[in-house]
Amino acid sequence: MANLELRKFTDLDWDAFSGAEEVPGGPLIAESTMGGKDAVVIVDRDQVVVYTDIEENEGYALEIAFPAGKIIAAHLKSPIDRQQLKDFGFKSI
16 A cells, blocks of 8 residues: 555646635645545645545545645555545545
8 A cells, every 4th residue: 555646736637626726735636546446535725535436526525724634645545445534534425
C-alpha cells in the first residue's frame, strides 16, 4: 500500500469537478481504487471527498479546512479501504 499522490487540478479536472472550491495551492486531486472500483479523492477549501461512484455522486466526505485536509488525504493509503476512512472520521455521502 502506498500513500496517495495528490496533484493540483488541471483544466480537465475543473471540467469534471467544477463544484470544487478554489483555495491557494489547490484544490488537489488523486486517483486510486476502493473495493476494486476506481475512486477519486478531492481536497478543496472545506472538505476531503472520496468519490467511489462519480456518476451517482457517491462516496465519503470529511469536512475539514484545506491545510489539514491536505495532510489527511496525503496519509490515505491506496487502495483506499473503508476502515481508514472511518478512522479519519469520513461520513458516507
